[in-house]
Amino acid sequence: MKRALPFVIILLALGIAVGAAWYLKQNAISNSPSILNNSASEMPAGKSGAAAVIEPGAEPPHSIGEAGAPVTLEEFGDFECPPCAMLHPELKQIEHEYGQQVRMIFREFPLVPTHAHALAAARSAEAAGLQGKFWEMHDLLYQNQKLWHGAFDVRPIFEGYATQIGLDVERFKRDLGNEIVEGRIFLDGKRGHSLGVTGTPTVFLNGRELSFESLALDKLRGEIDAELAKAAK
Amino acid sequence: MVQNLPQTRISPNKKSGIIVYSLAAVLSLIGLFDALYLAVEHISGRSVRCTIVTGCDEVLSSPYATVAGIPLAFIGAIAYFACFSLAILAIFGYRLAGDLLTILVVLMFLVTLILLYLQAFVIGYFCQFCLVSAGVTIILTILVAVRYYTSLSMRS
Numbered sequence: 001m002k003r004a005l006p007f008v009i010i011l012l013a014l015g016i017a018v019g020a021a022w023y024l025k026q027n028a029i030s031n032s033p034s035i036l037n038n039s040a041s042e043m044p045a046g047k048s049g050a051a052a053v054i055e056p057g058a059e060p061p062h063s064i065g066e067a068g069a070p071v072t073l074e075e076f077g078d079f080e081c082p083p084c085a086m087l088h089p090e091l092k093q094i095e096h097e098y099g100q101q102v103r104m105i106f107r108e109f110p111l112v113p114t115h116a117h118a119l120a121a122a123r124s125a126e127a128a129g130l131q132g133k134f135w136e137m138h139d140l141l142y143q144n145q146k147l148w149h150g151a152f153d154v155r156p157i158f159e160g161y162a163t164q165i166g167l168d169v170e171r172f173k174r175d176l177g178n179e180i181v182e183g184r185i186f187l188d189g190k191r192g193h194s195l196g197v198t199g200t201p202t203v204f205l206n207g208r209e210l211s212f213e214s215l216a217l218d219k220l221r222g223e224i225d226a227e228l229a230k231a232a233k
Numbered sequence: 234m235v236q237n238l239p240q241t242r243i244s245p246n247k248k249s250g251i252i253v254y255s256l257a258a259v260l261s262l263i264g265l266f267d268a269l270y271l272a273v274e275h276i277s278g279r280s281v282r283c284t285i286v287t288g289c290d291e292v293l294s295s296p297y298a299t300v301a302g303i304p305l306a307f308i309g310a311i312a313y314f315a316c317f318s319l320a321i322l323a324i325f326g327y328r329l330a331g332d333l334l335t336i337l338v339v340l341m342f343l344v345t346l347i348l349l350y351l352q353a354f355v356i357g358y359f360c361q362f363c364l365v366s367a368g369v370t371i372i373l374t375i376l377v378a379v380r381y382y383t384s385l386s387m388r389s
Contacts, residue, residue: 006325013262013318021273
């Protein structure tokens with residue numbers, strides 16, 4: 001019996017460690033954005049009959065265009081996701097073509113831990129937003145995604161972008177850990193989860209989720225034109 | 234009726250070994266749960282807030298927080314569990330376990346020095362949970378060093 005005692009103690013410790021890890025993991029899940037539902041608005045009951053809850057997301061959202069525009073495109077994006085970077089010039093083209101008829105909203109949805117630098121990129125964009133240059137950083141991050149995606153340490157690269165767009169770099173570095181920055185990413189994530197977003201890019205057109213195939217420029221134009229025609233009636 | 238039992242005496246060397254390895258086991262458990270907490274938070278993609286120093290997120294979201302895609306905290310948890318197991322085996326007289334524990338702790342100490350250097354001079358931030366782990370490893374190193382030299386002096 002005495003010979004088995006050390007192994008019993010080791011197994012017991014292993015069991016407690018696994019249990020603690022499981023408890024911490026469950027705790028992390030129960031506190032994740034998809035479960036929390038404070039300050040939320042309700043949407044009509046779904047097929048199951050249960051009322052689903054839509055989170056408002058970070059307020060005010062990062063947007064381009066008038067709040068009363070007939071068409072709103074809300075993108076849930078991850079700066080490290082290659083399809084998001086491919087969609088970026090298309091959305092720029094839409095913005096250029098439709099002007100004030102379309103309002104663009106960007107929501108942070110960093111796919112952690114799939115993309116190692118996604119959270120750092122989201123923080124950089126939000127920190128730039130605190131100095132009024134969210135969209136400038138947003139554009140640089142997408143345009144240069146291939147350059148920083150494989151980098152070991154992205155911080156000097158993002159600090160370089162901050163310099164390039166004329167940010168106060170010291171403030172930018174401090175703001176990366178700012179609670180407002182963290183809060184905005186968290187709230188956008190909550191909204192995404194409440195809308196059923198699981199991947200990026202996910203785009204909603206006037207609250208309706210577009211299929212990935214609909215994000216091709218011509219199809220996207222067709223969707224927008226149809227909404228504009230509906231609004232004109 | 235009183236039965237005469239043979240009296241067993243624990244040698245001073247063995248006694249000091251039990252004390253050192255017991256302390257090492259307790260410290261390893263502290264390191265294990267600290268590392269487990271960080272590993273779970275890392276895997277969950279959650280933000281880790283520091284309460285004493287600032288920079289937990291900066292350290293944990295840095296590229297140095299993973300090795301080949303595996304969170305360093307998870308590797309740390311495995312190392313601490315190995316330390317705990319070896320310390321327990323050493324308490325129960327497995328001499329090889331004591332020797333392996335010494336080697337493992339020295340390796341962990343070297344890794345700790347590298348991580349402290351990265352936090353201080355490369356990342357520029359400290360993470361309190363990483364500092365707890367560094368503290369645990371440093372105390373473990375002192376313990377095994379004391380044990381190593383006392384057993385050497387007692388043998389000679």
